Amino acid sequence: MNKILHSLLIIILVVLALAGGFVGGVYFTKQQYLKSLLNSSVIASIFAYGEVVNISGNVITLRYNGEELKIPIKDGALIYAYVADDSGEFIQQEVGLGQIKRGDRLNVDISVLPAGDLQGESITILPPAGVR
Incomplete structure (x- = not known):
């Protein structure tokens, strides 16, 4: 048994x-x-959206709906901001990584590297909420 x-x-x-x-x-x-x-070249881009909660070197941490995502930004990434001109209209201008600050709302164009890591390709700093 x-x-x-x-x-x-x-x-x-x-x-x-x-x-x-x-x-x-x-x-x-x-x-x-x-x-x-x-990682396929057929998928041209993926976007991440959120509020900047931390910037450490070239790594930006975004938060949206309670979730956070750390995105390393590639050297030479294009960064654009909507800046008010003399008439108060917001126009898009190229700026540097140093212009990004905590609290900014960003759209980050990201790619997935062959190892599966994320990399920020370009960034758009959005105008303050409620501004068109």
Whole structure:
């Protein structure tokens, strides 16, 4: 009787190990596919939107609806801001990374690198809320 229970336990453990390997393999394959898909040249860009909560070097942290995302910005990224001209109209101007400050609302054009990391390609600093 003890031998039967022992054999049954081994069979159950083998089945569980195979099932776990199958589920893990499917998950890993799906993650790899998504990473390669987002890295595809067919997908021209992905945008992130949010309020700047932190800037550390070239890494900007955005928050939107309680979620945060850290985005490393590539060297030479184009950065535009809407700046009021003499008549009070907002026009788009190219600015430097140093112009971005906490509390700014940004649209960041991001790409997914082959390793799956994000990289900011360009940034638009949006005008204050309620301004058109």
